[in-house]
Amino acid sequence: MSAVFHSDSAQSYWSMHPRARGPRHAHVTVIGAGIVGLTTAAALSRSGHEVTVIDAAAHVGRGTSFGNGCQLSYGYVAPLAQPSLLPELPSLLLAKNAPLKIVPRLDPAQWRWMMEFLLACRGSTARQSSLELLALGSLSRHETDLWLRDADPAQLKYSETGKLVLLPSAQALAKAEAQVRLQAAHGPLQRCIGEDEALRIEPALARFKGRIAGAIHTPSECAIDSHALCLALERQLRARGVEFKLGQRVTGFARAGRRVAQLIANGQALDVDGLVLATGPATAAVARMLGFSLPVYPLKGYSITARIVDAAGVPRVSITDAARKVVYARIGDHLRVAGVAEIRGYDRSIQADRIAELVGHTREAFGAAVDLDSVSEWSGLRPATPTSVPIIGASPLDNVFLNVGHGALGLTLAFGSAATIAHKMSAL
Numbered sequence: 001m002s003a004v005f006h007s008d009s010a011q012s013y014w015s016m017h018p019r020a021r022g023p024r025h026a027h028v029t030v031i032g033a034g035i036v037g038l039t040t041a042a043a044l045s046r047s048g049h050e051v052t053v054i055d056a057a058a059h060v061g062r063g064t065s066f067g068n069g070c071q072l073s074y075g076y077v078a079p080l081a082q083p084s085l086l087p088e089l090p091s092l093l094l095a096k097n098a099p100l101k102i103v104p105r106l107d108p109a110q111w112r113w114m115m116e117f118l119l120a121c122r123g124s125t126a127r128q129s130s131l132e133l134l135a136l137g138s139l140s141r142h143e144t145d146l147w148l149r150d151a152d153p154a155q156l157k158y159s160e161t162g163k164l165v166l167l168p169s170a171q172a173l174a175k176a177e178a179q180v181r182l183q184a185a186h187g188p189l190q191r192c193i194g195e196d197e198a199l200r201i202e203p204a205l206a207r208f209k210g211r212i213a214g215a216i217h218t219p220s221e222c223a224i225d226s227h228a229l230c231l232a233l234e235r236q237l238r239a240r241g242v243e244f245k246l247g248q249r250v251t252g253f254a255r256a257g258r259r260v261a262q263l264i265a266n267g268q269a270l271d272v273d274g275l276v277l278a279t280g281p282a283t284a285a286v287a288r289m290l291g292f293s294l295p296v297y298p299l300k301g302y303s304i305t306a307r308i309v310d311a312a313g314v315p316r317v318s319i320t321d322a323a324r325k326v327v328y329a330r331i332g333d334h335l336r337v338a339g340v341a342e343i344r345g346y347d348r349s350i351q352a353d354r355i356a357e358l359v360g361h362t363r364e365a366f367g368a369a370v371d372l373d374s375v376s377e378w379s380g381l382r383p384a385t386p387t388s389v390p391i392i393g394a395s396p397l398d399n400v401f402l403n404v405g406h407g408a409l410g411l412t413l414a415f416g417s418a419a420t421i422a423h424k425m426s427a428l
């Protein structure tokens with residue numbers, strides 16, 4: 001069990017930030033009850049705001065926060081947009097089932113996003129994005145650990161067993177080494193290691209022998225059940241008096257000059273004082289209703305969850321198989337396997353061939369140690385910005401704030417992003 005839960009420090013998540021004196025937005029409505037909206041509500045409640053959380057779904061955590069990879073990956077944050085991606089673009093467009101796949105659509109928003117993504121592939125932008133993500137990751141680690149002090153790790157299936165990013169070739173290892181050097185002064189302890197050492201750290205990787213050139217090892221990384229975390233946050237927030245309006249889709253807003261005066265949900269108008277968008281992949285549509293645009297576009301991914309049959313044959317360390325772009329995390333007595341990034345719009349249907357790929361990779365990696373005959377299947381949309389850096393702060397409207405665009409790292413960055421937006425709003 002993590003040292004986090006044994007600290008004898010008197011500090012707790014709720015005592016860390018004294019109530020903001022007379023916050024300007026005494027009442028804040030948060031749209032979105034995913035991991036980002038729920039942590040935002042917690043940070044705002046801690047700062048002394050009254051909070052209402054509103055979501056279209058009947059239950060919290062039913063969007064992208066439901067079935068993700070469950071890795072708290074604070075220390076290896078390379079953005080998707082990299083110079084090395086540019087030569088691969090033709091194959092991403094043409095290959096039938098590449099792990100990263102672009103399916104062009106008649107959608108100007110997709111083309112605009114792709115143009116900005118290509119610009120973000122510049123080396124200088126990728127470096128800057130890495131450093132911003134690391135700083136946010138470091139704040140998030142601090143905030144998540146504080147919150148976990150009062151939590152039940154077993155209920156959240158929390159583990160702190162480290163992470164290995166498996167690299168298939170000497171070239172991939174050299175590229176990863178450059179990223180580790182860039183991150184060295186800013187992130188947690190991280191080392192490039194050879195195949196033998198990787199297999200010693202995680203013996204359940206025996207089947208990878210001869211398939212990898214080495215790995216990046218980050219001993220301090222963690223995993224947590226993302227959906228269980230959402231449910232725990234909801235319970236805690238209700239106990240603190242946060243109001244939940246679930247099953248209520250926001251379909252419009254009434255403006256008064258540069259402010260939003262009301263939102264319309266399920267046909268009813270609700271008064272708004274302060275407003276935070278934590279709307280995940282629906283962000284661009286909600287921003288359009290408010291009269292501005294935001295570069296958040298969905299990157300579709302998939303996961304399977306399989307029961308562990310032979311504990312010794314399944315890794316305790318979180319794994320990223322960089323060649324196949326698949327992540328593995330142990331969630332209690334199940335293995336969560338997630339992967340695929342498709343730039344193809346908002347369709348969330350589950351494609352059987354993508355699930356079959358994940359099952360195939362898992363079988364190849366861990367054989368009969370997991371029950372692959374009856375897996376839970378899921379697809380979700382990562383709310384991605386072109387640079388992979390989320391948008392946290394003010395909007396063009398005076399009383400509307402943004403905590404959106406967390407892409408492939410929303411679970412990891414949620415608590416840090418929430419602290420950031422609450423600080424910005426309380427400072428006003």
Ligand SMILES: Cc1cc2nc3c(=O)[nH]c(=O)nc-3n(C[C@H](O)[C@H](O)[C@H](O)COP(=O)(O)OP(=O)(O)OC[C@H]3O[C@@H](n4cnc5c(N)ncnc54)[C@H](O)[C@@H]3O)c2cc1C
Pocket residue numbers: 031032033034035036037054055056057061062063064065066067068069070071072073248249250251278279280281282283286299300301302303327338339379380381382383404405406407408409410411412413
């Ligand atoms: C396959 C996959 C694997 C991943 N693995 C990891 C991982 O290992 N680690 C990690 O850190 N991250 C991971 N992620 C990313 C992470 O899951 C997301 O970044 C995160 O869940 C985003 O949270 P969110 O709260 O912004 O969005 P969501 O969870 O989607 O929540 C947004 C909420 O807003 C609500 N909403 C939107 N519009 C409206 C409206 N008009 N009215 C009312 N409600 C509205 C929705 O109903 C939804 O509940 C993964 C993602 C995928 C797809």
